[in-house]
Amino acid sequence: MSNGSSNIASSFSDNIAEAESRAEQTRRALLLGALATTACLGCSAPVRAGEDPPGSDERPQKGDVLVFSEGDREGKLITAADLPRGGPPVHAWPQDPKTSVVRSGSRLNELLIVNLDPASLDDATRARAVDGILAYSAICAHAGCPVTAWVKSDVGDIEVFKCMCHNSEYDPRAGAQVVFGPAPRRLAALPLALAGGSLSVAGGFVGKVGGAQPG
Ligand code: FES
Numbered sequence: 001m002s003n004g005s006s007n008i009a010s011s012f013s014d015n016i017a018e019a020e021s022r023a024e025q026t027r028r029a030l031l032l033g034a035l036a037t038t039a040c041l042g043c044s045a046p047v048r049a050g051e052d053p054p055g056s057d058e059r060p061q062k063g064d065v066l067v068f069s070e071g072d073r074e075g076k077l078i079t080a081a082d083l084p085r086g087g088p089p090v091h092a093w094p095q096d097p098k099t100s101v102v103r104s105g106s107r108l109n110e111l112l113i114v115n116l117d118p119a120s121l122d123d124a125t126r127a128r129a130v131d132g133i134l135a136y137s138a139i140c141a142h143a144g145c146p147v148t149a150w151v152k153s154d155v156g157d158i159e160v161f162k163c164m165c166h167n168s169e170y171d172p173r174a175g176a177q178v179v180f181g182p183a184p185r186r187l188a189a190l191p192l193a194l195a196g197g198s199l200s201v202a203g204g205f206v207g208k209v210g211g212a213q214p215g
Contacts (some may be wrong), residue, residue, distance in 0.1 A: 009163040010202045059209075060094035060190055064201040066135075068103060069110055072210045075102065081198045082117035083133060087159055089172075090114075090151040091138060094201055095138045098194040111148060111190060112161060113199070114172050122174045130194035135201075136161070136176045137209045141164030142168050144211025147187070161187070186210050 042210055066078040069091045094103045103109045117190040118132045125134065140147050145165035153160045153169050160179060161170040168181030176187035188207035192199045 043200075052105035053099075053101050054098060055096055055101045056103050058103060059106075059204060060111075060210065061096065061105060062201055063087045063097060063202055064094035065097050066092040066111065066113060066201070069096045071093050071106065078113060078197060078199060080115070080131065080133060082195060083113060085115050085117065085132065087114050089161065097190075097200075107146070108137070108139055110146065112136045112138045112187075113173075116173060117140070120173050125173060125175050126176070128189060128191055130192050130199070131193060133194065134172055134200065134209075135190040135192050136170070137170060137190070137205065137207075139187075139210050140168055140183060140186060141178070141185045141208070142166055142181070142183040142211055146166060 006023065045139050050105050067072050067083075068076050068078060071091075077095075078090060083090055089186060094102070094109060094111070095101065112205040113133065113135050115131075115133045116129070118126055121129055121132070121134075128134065138147050139145075140163035143165060144159060145163050147161050147163045147168075147170070149164055150159055151160035151162050152158070153171070154167070155169070156179065158171065158173070161172060161176065162168070162183070163170075163183070166182050168183035170176040170183070171179045171180045175189060178184075178186060186206040188209045190205055191202040193202040
C-alpha cells in the first residue's frame with residue numbers, strides 16, 4: 001500500500017473511532033438523564049406516601065380545633081355538645097384549622113377532653129376550665145402508656161382517669177393530680193377556649209408531657 005492509501009485508511013479509522021466515542025458519550029448522557037429523572041419523580045410533592053404531613057407532629061397550637069382520635073367519629077370535629085357532663089372523657093387530637101392537618105404524628109399529642117360540674121373542680125382547675133370542660137394529655141406521667149380508663153378510684157368515691165399499665169390514677173377535678181399508683185406527677189393540662197359551642201386550644205401544654213421512665 002502506498003503512503004497516500006495508508007494515510008487515508010488511518011484517517012478513516014480515526015473518524016470511525018471518534019464517532020463511536022461520541023455515540024457512547026451520548027448514550028451515557030441519555031442514561032444518566034433518565035436515571036436522574038426517575039430518581040426525582042415526586043420530588044416536588046409536599047408529602048410522599050406513608051409520610052406524616054408537615055405540622056402533624058408539632059405540639060398543639062393556639063387556635064387548633066379538636067377532633068376525635070378513635071371510634072366511629074374518628075377525625076370529626078368535637079364540640080361541647082359531644083361531651084357528656086360527668087364524663088366519660090373523649091379522646092382527641094388537635095387539628096390545625098388552616099391546613100386541616102391532624103397533629104397525630106406524635107402520640108404525645110393525644111388528649112383527654114372531659115366535661116365536669118364546675119362546682120366539683122378545685123379553684124385552680126375551675127379557673128382554667130371552660131364551662132366545666134378540661135383537656136389533659138392522654139399520656140401517663142409514669143412510663144408513657146396511654147391513659148385509657150375512666151373508672152371509680154381505688155381511693156375515693158369519684159371517677160378518675162386510670163392508666164392500666166401500672167394503675168396510676170389522676171383526678172381531673174384537681175388538675176389531674178395523682179391520687180393512686182406510681183406516677184410521679186400530674187398529667188399535663190391544655191388550656192381551652194369555647195365560643196358558640198366550638199372548642200379550640202387556647203395555649204400550649206402546662207406541665208411536662210410524657211412518661212418519666214421507660215416502660
Ligand atoms: S405507665 Fe401508666 S402507670 Fe405506669
